[in-house]
Amino acid sequence: MSSVNVEVVKNQNETSLSLIRRFSKRLQGSRTLSRARKLRFRERPQSKLKKKGRALKRIAKHTEIEKLKKLGKME
Helix, strand or coil: CCCCCCCCCCCCCCCHHHHHHHHHHHHHHHCHHHHHHHHCCCCCCCCHHHHHHHHHHHHHHHHHHHHHHHHCCCC
16 A cells, blocks of 8 residues: 655635645545555455364364263253
């Protein structure tokens, strides 16, 4: 992701409000803010090894529960 700096210099007879408005327009034009909002809650994809490990734990837990149900120690 390339970083784009948005810079606005105040003109001689420009109010602060118009400066902020011009800055906001430039920021929207560069799409910097929308990219930051999109990446804010992004999670990295899980590795195959972690997925397999979680699946094996889930299967082992399920078989243990079935075993306890057959023995009558769990409802």
